[in-house]
Every structure is written in structure tokens, then in C-alpha cells.
Amino acid sequence: MRHLWETPGGVHPPDNKAQSQTMSIGQVPLPKTLILPLNSAFDEVAKASVRIGDRVLKGQKIADIQGKLSVAVHASSSGFVTSIEPRTIAHPSGLSTPCIEITTDGEDRWIESKTYPHYQHIDPPKLCDIIAQAGIAGMGGAGFPSAVKLAIDGEKSVDTLIINATECEPYITADDMLIRERAAEIIKGIDVINCALSKPKAVLIGIENNKPDAIKALQEHCKGTQIEVVPVPTKYPSGGEKQLIYILTGKELPSEALPINIGMICLNIATVFAIKRAVIDGQPLISRITTITGQACDINRNYEVLIGTSVEHLLKLNGFNRERCSRLIVGGPMMGFTLSSTNVPVTKTSTCILAVSHQEMPDSSPPQPCIRCGLCAEVCPASLLPQQLYWYAKAADHERLQAHHLFDCIECGACSYVCPSKIPLVQHYRGSKGDILTARAEKTMASKARERFESRAVRLEKIDSQRETKRESRKLTSNNAEQQRVSGKPPLTTSAEDIIKAAQLRVQTKKISPEKQKAKLERTLIAAQIRLEEAQQRLADVLESGTVDQQTQHKATLEGAKQKVDKTQQRLAKIKLQ
Amino acid sequence: MNYKQISSPQIHKRQSTDRIMQLVLIATLPGALILSYQFGWGVLLNLFISTLTCIVTEALVLKLRHRPINIHLGDYSAVVTAVLLGLALPPLVPWWVVVTAAIFSILIAKQLYGGLGSNPFNPAMVGYVVVLISFPVEMTTWVTPISLLPQGVSHPGLWDSGMIVFAGSVPIDGITGATPLDLFKHSKGLMVEQIYNSNRLFDNASIAGVGWEWANVAFLIGGLALLKARIFTWHGPVGMLGSLTLMSMLFWDAGSSSSPGSPLMHLFSGASMLGAFFIITDPVSSATSNRGRLIYGALIGLLIYIIRAWGSYPDAVAFAVLLGNFAAPFIDNYTLPRTYGHSQRRRATAKETDKNV
Ligand code: SF4
Ligand code: SF4
Numbered sequence: 001m002r003h004l005w006e007t008p009g010g011v012h013p014p015d016n017k018a019q020s021q022t023m024s025i026g027q028v029p030l031p032k033t034l035i036l037p038l039n040s041a042f043d044e045v046a047k048a049s050v051r052i053g054d055r056v057l058k059g060q061k062i063a064d065i066q067g068k069l070s071v072a073v074h075a076s077s078s079g080f081v082t083s084i085e086p087r088t089i090a091h092p093s094g095l096s097t098p099c100i101e102i103t104t105d106g107e108d109r110w111i112e113s114k115t116y117p118h119y120q121h122i123d124p125p126k127l128c129d130i131i132a133q134a135g136i137a138g139m140g141g142a143g144f145p146s147a148v149k150l151a152i153d154g155e156k157s158v159d160t161l162i163i164n165a166t167e168c169e170p171y172i173t174a175d176d177m178l179i180r181e182r183a184a185e186i187i188k189g190i191d192v193i194n195c196a197l198s199k200p201k202a203v204l205i206g207i208e209n210n211k212p213d214a215i216k217a218l219q220e221h222c223k224g225t226q227i228e229v230v231p232v233p234t235k236y237p238s239g240g241e242k243q244l245i246y247i248l249t250g251k252e253l254p255s256e257a258l259p260i261n262i263g264m265i266c267l268n269i270a271t272v273f274a275i276k277r278a279v280i281d282g283q284p285l286i287s288r289i290t291t292i293t294g295q296a297c298d299i300n301r302n303y304e305v306l307i308g309t310s311v312e313h314l315l316k317l318n319g320f321n322r323e324r325c326s327r328l329i330v331g332g333p334m335m336g337f338t339l340s341s342t343n344v345p346v347t348k349t350s351t352c353i354l355a356v357s358h359q360e361m362p363d364s365s366p367p368q369p370c371i372r373c374g375l376c377a378e379v380c381p382a383s384l385l386p387q388q389l390y391w392y393a394k395a396a397d398h399e400r401l402q403a404h405h406l407f408d409c410i411e412c413g414a415c416s417y418v419c420p421s422k423i424p425l426v427q428h429y430r431g432s433k434g435d436i437l438t439a440r441a442e443k444t445m446a447s448k449a450r451e452r453f454e455s456r457a458v459r460l461e462k463i464d465s466q467r468e469t470k471r472e473s474r475k476l477t478s479n480n481a482e483q484q485r486v487s488g489k490p491p492l493t494t495s496a497e498d499i500i501k502a503a504q505l506r507v508q509t510k511k512i513s514p515e516k517q518k519a520k521l522e523r524t525l526i527a528a529q530i531r532l533e534e535a536q537q538r539l540a541d542v543l544e545s546g547t548v549d550q551q552t553q554h555k556a557t558l559e560g561a562k563q564k565v566d567k568t569q570q571r572l573a574k575i576k577l578q
Numbered sequence: 579m580n581y582k583q584i585s586s587p588q589i590h591k592r593q594s595t596d597r598i599m600q601l602v603l604i605a606t607l608p609g610a611l612i613l614s615y616q617f618g619w620g621v622l623l624n625l626f627i628s629t630l631t632c633i634v635t636e637a638l639v640l641k642l643r644h645r646p647i648n649i650h651l652g653d654y655s656a657v658v659t660a661v662l663l664g665l666a667l668p669p670l671v672p673w674w675v676v677v678t679a680a681i682f683s684i685l686i687a688k689q690l691y692g693g694l695g696s697n698p699f700n701p702a703m704v705g706y707v708v709v710l711i712s713f714p715v716e717m718t719t720w721v722t723p724i725s726l727l728p729q730g731v732s733h734p735g736l737w738d739s740g741m742i743v744f745a746g747s748v749p750i751d752g753i754t755g756a757t758p759l760d761l762f763k764h765s766k767g768l769m770v771e772q773i774y775n776s777n778r779l780f781d782n783a784s785i786a787g788v789g790w791e792w793a794n795v796a797f798l799i800g801g802l803a804l805l806k807a808r809i810f811t812w813h814g815p816v817g818m819l820g821s822l823t824l825m826s827m828l829f830w831d832a833g834s835s836s837s838p839g840s841p842l843m844h845l846f847s848g849a850s851m852l853g854a855f856f857i858i859t860d861p862v863s864s865a866t867s868n869r870g871r872l873i874y875g876a877l878i879g880l881l882i883y884i885i886r887a888w889g890s891y892p893d894a895v896a897f898a899v900l901l902g903n904f905a906a907p908f909i910d911n912y913t914l915p916r917t918y919g920h921s922q923r924r925r926a927t928a929k930e931t932d933k934n935v
Contacts, residue, residue, distance in 0.1 A: 008918075013589055094583075170589070242918060255919035328581045333588040340580045354588075361588055368595050368653060369695035372861040375593070377868075378811070382918040385866055388910075405917040413587030420595040427585040 002204075002230050005250040007243045009379040010235040011414045013170050013334065015210060020173045020293040020300040025181055027304055028317060030104055033082070034308030035345035036073050037089045038063050039097040040143060044070035048100055054081045057111035059284055062100055065132060068543055071145050071348070072135035076286035076306035079104040090311065090330045090344045092337040099345070102308070113282035119192050125151065127196040127279065134278030135285045135348075140164060140239075140268030141331055143349040146275065149265060150196045158200045158265050161193060162248060165207040165214070165269040166232065166239035169332025172352040174289040175269050177302040179207075179214035186269060187221045189276030197265065203227045205269070206244045210234040236334060237412040241266050243381050255408055256547050270351075290350055292318050295357035296325035305346050311353055312342040326361055329354040333361070334413045368421035376415035376425065382408050386415035386425050393428040398436050406432060407547065437549050444556040452563075518575050525568040532561040598809055599654035605800035606661055606856060612796040613665065617721040618733030620669025623743050625661060627673055631680035632660035639689040655694045659683050662702040662856055666849060666896070667709075669721045670734075670754075673743050675713050679705035699903045700863045703896045710896065718892075719754050723790075794851040801855025810859040813868045817875020818854045818882070819845060825883035844883065853882070853895035863903045870906075870913035877909075878902040 038046045046063035047070075056062055056075040063073035082103045086096040116122060116130060132147030152158060167175040179186060190203060205222075207215055209231040218229045232238050232247050242253045244266065251262055259266050270288065277283040286307055293300040298319030305314065311328075329336040330350055346353075376386035384405055392400040409429050416425045535558040542550040614621040636656040640647045663679055683705030691697040710717045724733065734742060742748075805812060826841040844850065849857075858864060858878050865874035878898045885894030916923045 011591070013591075246918070252919050254921075255917070257919070326582065327584060327588070329588055333586075335586050336588065337586060338581060338583050338588075340583055342581075356588075363582070364584075364590060366649070368649070369693065371595055371598075371655070371695050372864075372866065373595075373598065373809075374811070374861055374866065374868075374871075375808075377866070377915070383915040384917055385914065388866060404914065405920065408917050408919055411586075417587050417589060418591050418593065420591075420593045420598050422590055422594070424585055426587065430585070 002228065002248075003250075004230070004232060005247055006233075007235075007238070007246055007381050008383050009381040009414060010237065011379050011417050012234070013236060013417060015234075016171045016293075017173050017176070017210070020171070020291050020302060021177065023299075023301045025177050025289055025302045025304055028306070028309060028314065030077060030106060030108060031306070031309050031313045032104060033310075034076050034079075034102045034104060034306060035087055035089070035310065036062065036076065036100045036102065036308045037087075037097055037345065037347055038070075038073055038099060039089075040069055040071040040137060040145065043097075044068070045098055046070045046073050048084055048098075050081050050100065052081050052084060055079075056081060056102060057109050059113055059286060060111045061133070061135075061284070062102075068148060068540055069145060071137045071143075072133055072284070073100065074135055074284040074286050075102055076308050077102065077104045078107050078109040088341070088344050090339060090347050090350055094340060113284075115282035116279050119279050120195055122195070124196045124198055127192070130279055131196070131275055133284070134274075136271060136274050136278055137285070137348050138268055139270040139274060139288055139348060139351070141335070141349050141351060143347075146267065146271055149260075149267070150193065152197065152260065156260055157263060158197045158260065159202065159263045160249065160265075161190075161197060161200045161203045162244060162259070162264055162266045163190065163203070163205040163269050163272055164239060164241070164244055164266055165205055165211075165218075166244060167211070168208055168234070168236045168239035169334050169336075169352075170236075171293050171354055172291050172332050173293075174291045174302055174351050176211045176214050177291075178270055178273060178289045179211070180217050182273060183214075183217040183221045185276050186218070186273050187225065187227065188280060189272040189274075190227055191225075192275055192279045193267065193272060200265075204248050205229045206232050206238075206248050208232055208234045208238060236414065237381055237410070240381065240410050240412060242410065255405070256550075285348060288346070288348060288350070290314070290346060291352040292355075293352065294325075294329075294355040295360045296321055296355035305350075307348055308345045310342070311339065311344055311346065314346070314353060315342055315355060320355055324357045325355050326358040326363065327356060329356065334417065335411065364422055367423045370419075370421055370423060373420060375418045375420065379414040379418050381412060381414060382410060384409055389432075390423060390425050390428055393432040396432070396435065398432075398439065401432055401436065406436070407549075409433075437552060440549050441552040441556070444553055448556060448560055518572065521568060521572045521575065525565065525572060528561065528564040528568050532558070532565050535561045595653050595655075599658050601804060601807055601809055602658050602856065603654065603661060605804045606665065606797075608796035608800050609793055609852065610661075610665060612793045613669075616723045616793060617669045618724070619736050619739035620671070620721055620733075620743070621665070623673075623739055624667050624669060624671065624676055625664035627676040627743075628664035628667070628680045629657060629660040631677045632656045632663075632684050635681050635684040636689070639685060643689070643693075645693070650694070653694060656684060656688075659688065659701045659705075662852070663705050665852060666702065666706050668717060668719060670739060670742050671716050671719075672746060675709050675716050678712070679709040681705075682708045695862055697862055698906075700857060700860050700899050703857060703899045703903075706896045707900060710891075721754055790848065791846040794846040797851035797855060801851060801859075804855065804859075810861065811868055811871065813871040814858045814864060814875040815854040817872040817877075818858055818879035819850070819875075821876040821879030822850065822883055823879075825880060825887075829883075829887060844886070848886075848893035849895040850882070853878070853899065857895065857899055858902065863906065865906045865909040865913065867910070867913050867915050869915065870909045873909050873913065874902055874906055877905055 038048060040046070044067045047066040048063045050056060050062045057078045058075060060075045061072055062075050062081070065072050079102045081100060083101040084098065087099040088094065088096045089099065091097070119127060128147045128151040131150065132145065136146045138144040138146060165175055165179060167173070194200065194203065203226060205218060205227060207218070207229065209215070215229060215231050222229055230248060232244075237243055238247055241259065245251060245253055245259060245264060249264070253259060253262060274285045278285065287304050288307065289302050290305045291302050292314055297315065298321070301318065303314065328339045328342065330339055331337065331352055333354065336352070336354065370387055370390060372387050374387065377384070380386055388404050389401060389406055389409070392404065406429060411426050411429065413426050416423065419425060535554065539551070539554040539558050542554050610621065610625065633651065633656055637647050637651060640650050660680060663683055664676070667676055667679065683701040687699050687701035687704035688694070688697045721733065801815065804810060805815070822844055823841045826839065826844045830840055858875055865871050881898035881901050882894045885891060885897055891897065914923050
């Protein structure tokens with residue numbers, strides 16, 4: 001037995017998993033239309049490569065990666081592209097994003113695709129590219145592009161690959177069922193990833209011990225491999241990336257760092273399965289296992305759902321009753337978000353559609369004052385003090401919020417879950433995080449603007465003083481001439497005159513050496529371009545791995561560098577013209 | 579057709595603030611029963627007057643503040659304050675003492691600071707201290723426990739008790755007397771042995787004086803039940819009882835004439851257990867983190883001992899708690915837990931710019 005570490009806090013909400021596990025994974029009748037969102041979970045939009053009216057085949061790529069965090073999109077069935085326009089999708093923001101609508105033709109005909117059964121002989125970068133082109137993004141909910149995670153640059157190395165099969169949220173059983181039915185394929189997927197990572201030293205599958213069947217299935221297929229199946233105690237949120245890393249290895253991910261910084265990579269088990277399908281079978285990510293559950297549905301079951309199928313279609317299939325339904329949740333009850341309408345498509349990250357009845361989740365009573373009972377602090381897996389965070393969030397005390405490590409809150413909701421006063425703590429934290437980030441971005445922008453303003457002021461002042469000098473010197477020269485004329489004596493050399501002369505000389509040198517000026521500008525330009533490249537590199541790094549505020553900061557730096565290059569180029573062009 | 583939008587998490591544990599307060603109330607029952615048995619109707623009259631006053635005051639203030647009365651009265655927090663106050667006040671004390679204390683608790687100590695959750699001081703203890711300072715004579719007269727009443731004398735019945743409390747009639751001789759803590763305070767020069775032998779208070783009780791020790795045991799039991807129900811953590815009570823024990827062991831001095839009493843006697847007399855499990859565990863006015871609560875409890879235990887042993891009041895829980903309340907924000911500042919992913923604890927007042935902390 002492997003030694004396991006215990007995380008602080010955690011809660012044990014009723015798991016409600018049994019009801020959706022009475023049947024095997026079901027198939028969904030082909031819907032008439034499929035809506036395929038082009039944006040990734042990180043709001044980068046893929047570029048549509050088809051046009052309205054085009055005929056597409058199942059598995060055909062219909063949108064390309066553009067920008068590091070976008071994800072390729074494939075037609076999940078054959079048919080015609082009938083519209084490309086913004087639609088509302090299953091996303092916490094509830095906003096609409098560009099989507100491709102496909103009207104299916106019922107043939108469900110696959111496109112010819114390339115399979116890689118001998119993936120062992122493919123270079124890691126090539127493997128990553130295959131995975132990227134298959135449109136694979138983290139399927140546990142975050143939706144981070146997997147290829148970006150797997151493409152490790154030279155200096156970093158991975159010694160532990162962690163496969164997250166904890167599925168600690170109540171109600172959701174998609175991973176559990178996937179493992180039970182398709183463990184062999186999952187293990188192959190792990191092997192593909194091993195090749196992409198050039199064989200990490202350890203491969204651990206973390207799975208909560210409330211899934212004995214899945215554990216058995218995995219263990220059977222892992223015999224004779226280096227993969228270790230590690231059952232972990234059932235406690236929400238053991239499936240949080242940081243928590244799972246600690247439970248399995250006893251290491252803490254430093255604040256704001258990524259697993260790769262401590263030599264680890266975490267992947268969701270459904271993602272592993274998708275990678276197997278993509279590489280070995282040549283099937284891009286066009287479907288996922290989604291749990292449809294909750295008492296407002298007569299049938300609670302897992303389905304293999306085509307990405308883009310509308311929630312409406314799925315609910316109908318399961319005898320959904322609108323009257324009974326108190327709210328509609330995508331994801332689990334702890335971290336999931338509510339939908340305002342059923343007319344949204346399933347995305348790559350939709351683990352579960354939870355249609356709960358009024359008895360199951362009655363409307364909550366209004367929050368009462370915080371009595372500082374500390375129950376929230378007891379369950380916080382990050383060892384924060386939620387009650388203090390709440391207090392400072394209400395007071396909008398950004399300094400104290402950060403001193404209390406607001407940004408280490410993983411928004412797991414354990415604190416709100418236990419709060420006897422029913423305070424929506426997480427909502428307050430999200431709001432405060434947003435406020436702080438906006439304030440920071442504004443600050444960076446303001447300081448940039450101030451810099452620009454100040455340098456302009458200095459420039460103007462310089463020009464003014466030069467003019468002044470010229471005027472003065474002209475006046476003096478004429479005065480002197482006058483004097484000379486009158487007295488017939490050469491003028492007295494005053495110190496003021498010296499200064500004027502020196503100034504004039506400077507102006508002259510400037511005037512007479514456009515070459516020098518050009519050379520200088522060219523040097524500046526090169527330096528600026530280097531800085532720009534560096535800034536781009538850094539931004540790419542943080543986009544991949546950094547926190548949101550780092551990203552904002554680097555974006556601002558990049559903007560500054562761009563402006564500098566532009567300006568230098570303009571000035572250079574002017575000089576060349578002269 | 580739109581569905582309801584609710585931010586995560588979607589589910590909540592059944593525990594509610596009302597329920598916590600109810601449990602606390604239930605847990606005071608054993609203590610309240612033993613106290614009434616030992617000291618008569620006065621205890622129940624105290625509870626009655628104090629509860630009534632607290633509820634009426636709370637309702638009036640809520641009305642003035644335009645707050646929904648039902649919701650806030652329904653959280654039972656005023657009742658908890660009332661009961662703790664009623665239990666702490668001496669039985670058969672005149673009604674206006676109780677009323678004054680109750681009004682002070684709710685009006686000044688709680689609502690003026692913003693109501694439940696915003697009060698820096700424990701309301702019941704504020705009320706108690708105010709009347710203790712204002713009416714020292716009434717507040718230091720205790721009823722004699724039942725087993726020590728002189729032959730043929732018994733505690734006044736409900737009617738007579740009412741007359742004493744409301745009409746100011748004078749209780750008959752022999753039903754009031756000193757408390758064990760008083761005895762220790764005023765028996766300077768006697769060995770602990772001698773005190774034990776010379777006073778009937780200790781006749782049938784080996785440790786802390788008849789009456790009091792049983793009441794303390796009852797509060798201990800109620801407190802342990804709350805601990806088991808995870809209404810609070812062990813940190814506060816253990817801190818307080820631990821430091822009280824430690825101090826009384828250090829200064830026990832083998833029961834010499836200058837000894838302020840044995841550890842057991844300190845643990846089981848006065849308001850020790852009531853304080854440890856029902857008063858310092860009031861979350862609102864205590865320190866925040868578990869470590870903080872341990873220190874907070876220990877500080878209060880220390881203060882209780884210092885005041886009992888060398889101060890001018892025989893019992894000291896109320897003063898010690900208020901001083902502890904004062905110190906709580908300071909304790910909080912230095913006891914932030916270490917957050918996941920950070921190598922060091924931080925101070926609450928640290929600035930974001932102090933990156934090295
Ligand atoms: S659980 Fe709720 S009431 Fe208790 S301290 Fe935390 S926020 Fe306050
Ligand atoms: S939501 Fe944040 S503060 Fe609340 S328990 Fe989770 S990590 Fe802690």
C-alpha cells in the first residue's frame with residue numbers, strides 16, 4: 001500500500017451516485033442539429049475552416065487552432081453547416097459565443113482518418129501535435145488544451161503522471177462508468193501519454209474508494225505495468241488538482257505554480273480515454289460520457305453524447321419534467337453552474353446535466369449574519385479562513401483579502417456547504433477576485449499611461465527650452481552686435497554666452513548628423529524588438545501556466561513593447577524620408 | 579422558460595444557525611437543572627426574567643433598526659445570551675438587576691455594534707460585569723446550597739422567591755452564604771486543610787464545595803455533548819482549562835496558608851465549566867483560527883486564575899472573558915493558518931507588497 005497524505009478540511013456531502021449507475025452507458029439518438037462552440041474554456045476562439053452550406057463528415061475538422069489556448073473543433077456527425085453565429089452555450093457566464101451549427105443528414109458517415117497504432121515510434125512533439133489536432137481539452141471541467149500541457153519544453157521534466165479519476169463531486173458518475181466499461185482503452189491511453197512525456201518515473205491513478213468496481217477494473221488492466229491504482233479516501237474535494245497531488249505525493253503545489261513546476265502532470269481520466277481514441281483510432285474528440293441525473297428526470301443514466309447535442313434533446317430522452325425541476329445544473333452540485341435555458345449544447349467539459357427537483361434542492365433561505373462559528377475554516381482544504389475572507393470581501397478590503405490568500409481559494413464551495421448561516425461565500429470570493437484583477441489591470445494601464453505622459457512632458461519641455469535658448473541667443477547676438485557697433489569693442493564673453501554657444505553647438509551636431517541619429521534609432525529599434533519578442537514569449541508562458549493576473553500584467557507589458565517598436569519605426573521612417 | 583440562476587455550491591448541509599443556538603440551549607439544561615436543585619427557584623426566576631427582557635429588547639431594537647423581527651429573533655441568539663446571563667447571576671437577586679444586565683447585553687453589547695456576528699464582546703458577560711460593578715452587594719450574595727441549609731430551613735418556594743425578587747422582601751436567615759471561592763479569598767492565613775475542615779461547604783464535597791461542583795460537572799457534560807456534535811472545537815475549552823490547571827498546580831504550594839486552592843477546586847467551582855464550554859466558545863467574540871482559539875482560551879484561563887488568586891473579586895470568568903475579547907483581534911493577527919502552497923504563515927496585516935512573508 002502506498003502511503004497517503006491527508007488534506008485538511010473537506011466535507012462529505014451525500015453522494016447520490018447510485019441512481020445513475022443502474023444502467024450501462026447509453027447511446028443517444030442522433031439529434032437534428034448540433035451546435036459546436038468555437039471558444040475554448042479560456043475564451044480563445046478557434047478559426048472556422050468551413051463555410052455555411054459546406055457538407056461535412058463526422059470527425060472532419062471544422063475549426064483550426066488559433067492562439068495557444070484555443071481548441072480545434074470537429075464535426076460530431078455528418079451533415080451540412082447551416083449557420084456560423086454566436087449562440088448561448090453551457091458556460092458559467094451565460095454569454096453567447098461563436099458556434100458552428102450542423103444540420104445532420106442522418107448518415108453519421110465518418111471521414112477517412114489517419115490512425116497511429118504504432119505510436120511508440122512517434123516523437124513526443126509529433127504526438128502532441130496529433131493530440132492538439134484532435135481537439136482534446138481537459139474533460140474534468142477546466143477544459144485546458146491537453147496538448148499544451150503535454151508539450152514540455154527542454155528544461156522541465158515530468159517524473160510523475162497523475163491521472164485524476166477521483167470524481168469527488170456528488171451525482172456525477174461519468175468517469176466511474178467509463179472506467180468500468182472501457183478500462184483497457186484507458187490504460188492504452190496512459191501508454192500513449194507516457195510516450196508523449198518520454199516515460200515519467202511514476203504513473204498514479206487517484207480514484208476515490210467509493211468506486212470499488214472501477215478500481216477493480218483498473219487494477220486488472222494495470223497488472224504488469226508500472227501504473228499504480230491508488231484508492232484515496234472519499235472526501236470532497238479530493239479531486240482538486242492541488243489536493244490530489246498532496247494526497248498522493250505529500251507535495252504541495254506552491255502558490256501560483258503549476259504541477260509541471262514540481263515535475264508533475266495531472267490529467268483527467270476521461271481525457272486519457274479521448275487521447276487513446278485520437279491517437280490509436282484516429283477519432284478526434286467528438287463525444288463524451290455525460291451523466292444525466294436528478295429527480296426531475298425519470299431516467300438517470302450515463303450517455304455517450306455527441307459534442308453539440310442540445311441539453312433539451314438529452315432531457316427529453318430521460319423523461320424530464322419541467323414542473324418538478326427546481327434548477328438545472330451543469331457539473332456537480334458543489335462547483336457546477338446553473339443554466340437558464342435548456343437550449344444550449346453539451347460541450348467538451350460537460351460532465352453532468354443535473355436536473356434536480358424541489359425536494360432535492362429546495363430554494364435556500366436568505367443568508368443570516370456570520371456568527372464566526374469557524375465551521376467554514378474547519379472544512380477549507382486550502383487552510384484559509386473563509387469567515388475572514390468574507391468579512392474583508394464585504395468591506396472590499398483588497399489588501400487584507402490578499403494577505404489572507406484569497407487567490408489560493410479553489411472555489412470548491414466546501415465553506416458555503418457547511419455555513420449554518422447559508423452565506424454564499426464563494427460568490428463573494430469570485431466577485432472580489434474579479435474586482436482585484438480589474439483594479440490591478442487598471443493600475444498597470446494607468447502606470448503605462450503615466451509613463452507615456454511623463455515622457456511626452458519631458459520631450460515637450462526639452463523642445464520648449466531649446467526654443468527658448470535659441471530665442472535668447474538670437475537676442476543676445478543682436479544685442480552684442482549692437483553693442484559692438486556702438487562701442488567698437490568686442491563683446492564681453494559672459495558665462496551665459498558660453499552656455500548658449502554650447503546649446504547651439506548641440507543643436508547643430510544634431511542637425512548635421514542624421515546618420516548618427518539613424519544608427520541610434522536602429523539600435524533602439526532592435527532593442528525594442530528583442531523586448532517585444534521576450535514579452536511575447538513570457539506572455540505565452542503565462543497564458544499556458546500563469547494566473548490570470550500574471551496574464552493581464554504581461555499583456556500590458558507586451559502592449560507597451562509593441563508601442564515602443566511602432567514609435568521607433570515611425571521615427572526611423574521619418575528620418576529616412578528626410 | 580427560464581430556470582433559476584444560483585451560484586455554486588448548490589447544496590448545503592442541514593446545519594443552521596438556529597439549530598446551533600438550539601443545541602447550545604439544550605446543552606445548558608443539565609447545568610440549569612442542577613443549579614435549580616441546589617439553589618432553588620431563584621435560578622429559574624433569573625432565567626425567566628432575563629429571557630423575557632432579552633427578547634423584548636431585541637425585538638424593540640430590531641424594530642427601530644427596521645430589520646425583520648421574525649428572522650432575527652428566530653435565530654435564538656438573544657435567548658442564548660439570556661440563558662447564559664441568567665445562569666451566571668446569583669439566584670434571588672432583585673429583578674431590576676437582572677433586567678439591567680439583560681438590557682445592557684442586548685442593547686449596548688450586541689445591537690449597538692450591529693447585531694449578531696458584529697459584537698466584539700460577549701454580550702452576556704458585558705451585562706454581567708455592568709451589574710457586578712454597579713450593584714456589588716446584590717451580586718455577591720449567594721444562596722446556600724440545599725444540603726447545607728440549617729435544620730428546618732428550606733429554600734423559599736416559588737411564591738416567596740417571587741416576593742424576594744420582585745417585591746424586595748428579605749429572605750430568612752441562613753439561606754444565603756459564602757461561596758467556596760469567597761471562602762478562599764477571605765480565609766487568608768488558614769491552611770487549605772483547615773478551610774476544608776472548618777467550613778460545612780466542604781462537608782459533603784471533596785473537591786470544590788457542595789453545589790458548585792455538581793453544577794460544574796453538569797456544564798462539563800453539556801459542553802462535551804456540544805463538542806461531540808461539533809458545535810465548536812476543543813481548542814478554546816482545552817486552552818482555558820489547561821492554563822487554569824497549570825496555574826493552580828504551579829501555585830498550589832501543597833495547600834499552605836497562602837495557597838489559592840487546588841487545581842480541582844478551581845476547575846469545578848465558580849463559573850469555570852460554564853465559562854469554558856458556553857462562554858469562551860461564543861464564536862463571535864473569540865479568536866478566529868483553531869490555534870488562535872487555543873491561545874485565546876489559555877489567556878482567559880490565565881486571567882481567571884490571576885484575578886481569583888490575587889484580584890479583589892472571588893470569581894473572574896466575566897472579567898477574563900472581556901479581556902480575552904479585547905485581545906482576540908491581536909491574537910488573530912498572529913495566528914493565520916498556513917495556507918496550502920505557502921511555506922510560511924502570514925500576518926493578517928501583511929501587505930501584498932511584502933512578498934517575502
Ligand atoms: S461557517 Fe458561515 S457563519 Fe460560520 S464562520 Fe463561516 S461564514 Fe461565518
Ligand atoms: S471555496 Fe475557497 S475558501 Fe471555501 S473552502 Fe474552498 S478553498 Fe476554502
